[in-house]
Amino acid sequence: MSTILKVNSINVYYGNIHAIKDISFEVNEGEIVTLIGANGAGKSSALNTITGLLRSKTGSIEFNGENISHTPAYRIVSKGLALVPEGRRIFQQMTVKENLDMGAYTGKDGFEKKLEEVYTQFPRLKEREKQVAGTLSGGEQQMLAMGRALMSSPKLLMLDEPSMGLAPILVEQIFDIISALHKKGTTILLVEQNAQAALAVADRGYVLETGKIVTTGTGDELLNSPAIKKAYLGG
C-alpha cells in the first residue's frame, strides 16, 4: 500500500488561537481514514489546510509525493484532491446540473460519462437535474455536494461532517454510499463527530482533542477502546 497523503507536523493559527498543534497523519491508497473528535478539536481546520484554504506555519503536506503546502487552493482539485466541505456549501442559486458542472470545472474531458456515473450513484440527483439546488432537502444537498466532488474524479475524496444535521435514516444512507465508494476503490479521508458511524466504516482512525492527535488505531481498535467508548461513544 502506498501513501497517497502525508501530513507532516502542521501548525495552524487563527490569529492568536493555535487551532492545530503539530499534527501528523497519513492516508494510504484505497483506505478510509477518519479523523474524529469533538467540536473545535481541529478536524475541519486540518481538511481546510490540506485544500489550501488555510495555511500551516510549519511542516509539509505531501500528496502523491508532491509537496502541496504552498499550492493555491484553486490548483488543488486538479491534482486529484476533492473536498466535500462542512455544511455542504453547494451553489444554492444554481441548478443541480450546474453544480455538477462546476465540480468538473478543471477537467472537461468525459463530462457526460462522469455525469452518468454520479447519476447512477445518486439517482435522486438525476430526477432533480434542473431544480435550483437551494430547494433540495438537506439529504439531497449532501448527495449533491458529494456528487459535485466526485465529478473531478478525485484520487482522494475528503468529507467534512457529511452526517451533520441529517436525520438518522439519512445518516445511514450517506454512510452506505461512503462504503460503496470505498468498495469501488476511492480513497477517503472522513472527518466526523459521529464517531460510532465513522469508525464502523473506517480502516484506521485518528482521535483529535483540542488540536492534537491523542490516539490512533484501526477502526475496530478505536471502537473497542474503553477510553474512546467513554469519551465519544456514550459509555
Next chain:
Amino acid sequence: MKFLAYLVSGISLGSIYAIIALGYTMVYGIAKMMNFAHGDVIMVGGYISFIAANYWGLPTVVSIVIAMLVCTMLGIVIEGLAYRPLRSAPSLAVLITAIGVSYFLQNSALLIWGANPKAYTPVVSGTLRLFQGQLSISYVSMVTVAACIIIMIALTLFTSRTRMGKAMRACSEDKGAAQLMGINVNFTISLTFAIGSALAAVAGVLLCSFSPTLMPTTGSMPGIKAFTAAVFGGIGSIPGAFLGGILLGVIESLARGYISTQLSNSIVFAVLIIILLVRPAGLLGKNVQEKV
C-alpha cells in the same frame, strides 16, 4: 404625441443608465463591493474615444474599440492595485477606497485634459421623423437602445451558458467553495472588472453622443443614477439592472416633461425611496434565505 416623445427619450436615456448599471451590478454580484469609480471610467471612455476620433482622426468604430480596450485595462489595474489588497478588509474600507479612486480619476482627467468642456461629436447623427415630423427620434437613441438590448442578452447568455460565466456565478455565491472546484477567484474578479469597464466605455461614448459636453465630472451624475438603477432593479441581478435603468430613464424624462426640469432628479430619487420601502431587495432582487 408629446407623451410618446418623452417616453422615447426616457427609454434611450434609460438604456445608457442600464448599460452603466450592468457594470455596477456585475461587480457587486461577484466582488460584493460598490465600485464608485465606475462612473469615472465612463468619463475616461468618453475622453479616449474623443481623442482617438478628433485628434488622431481615427474612424468612429476604431475609436470606440480603443476606448473599450483602454477602459478594460483601467478596470483591471484599478481592481488589482486598489481593491485586491483589501479583499479581506471590512467593506467600509473598500467603499472609501472606491470613493478615493473616483476622485483620483476625476482629478487626473482634470490635469490631463483640463477643465474646459469638450464638444463631443455624436457617433451617429441624424434623426428619424415620424407622423409628419411630430415625433422625432434621433439615430443615437436607436443605437443606444439596440446596444443596451444586445449587451443585456449577451451577458445573460454568458452567465448562463458558458463555463466562465457559470464560474462567475459560483464565485458570487461562495468564493471558498468556488476555489475547491478549481476556479481561480482572483482571475474571475479581474474578468468581471474588465467586462464592467468595457461596458462603461460603451456607455461613455453613448452618453457623450446624447449630451455632447465632455468634462472630468461627466461620469459622476450618470454613475450615481445608474447605481440607483441597479439598486432599484435589485442589485446583483442582470435583468434587474436593465429594468431599473429603463424605468429610471423613463421616470426622469416624464418628470422633466410634465412636472419640472429642476425637480426631475428629486422626483427620480423620491420614487426610488418609495419603491425600496415597499420592496427592500429591489424590483427583481432576491431575498436570499440561507438554509442552515
